[in-house]
Amino acid sequence: MEQIWEIPDKEYVKINVHVIVLQEPLPNGNSVAASSLIRNRAGKNPWGSMGPMNGVDEEKALMAALQAACVHA
Numbered sequence: 001m002e003q004i005w006e007i008p009d010k011e012y013v014k015i016n017v018h019v020i021v022l023q024e025p026l027p028n029g030n031s032v033a034a035s036s037l038i039r040n041r042a043g044k045n046p047w048g049s050m051g052p053m054n055g056v057d058e059e060k061a062l063m064a065a066l067q068a069a070c071v072h073a
Contacts, residue, residue: 005039005043007041007043008039008040008041009041010041012041013038013039013040013041013046013073014038014039015036015037015038015066015069015070015073016036016037016039017034017035017036017037017062017065017066017069018034018035018036018065019032019033019034019035019053019058019061019062019065020032020033020034021057021058021061029054030052030054031054032052032053032054032055032056032057032058032061033050033051033052033053033061034050034051034053034061034062034064034065035048035049035050035051035065036048036049036050036065036066036068036069037069038069038072038073047069047072047073049065049068049069049072053065
């Protein structure tokens with residue numbers, strides 16, 4: 001699947017969020033992880049976060065990552 005990043009308007013940033021849910025937990029018990037990334041017009045990465053989010057489903061992990069990015073933006 002090809003993905004093309006579109007440049008945001010001059011006074012905006014773009015927020016990308018990604019969640020991974022494993023069918024079988026890793027040896028340390030992690031099965032859900034989420035990340036968020038904020039990029040400016042130049043495509044630079046001014047802020048990013050990533051980490052395990054065990055005990056939540058995919059939707060809650062997605063919303064938590066999006067919330068963290070929005071608070072930072």
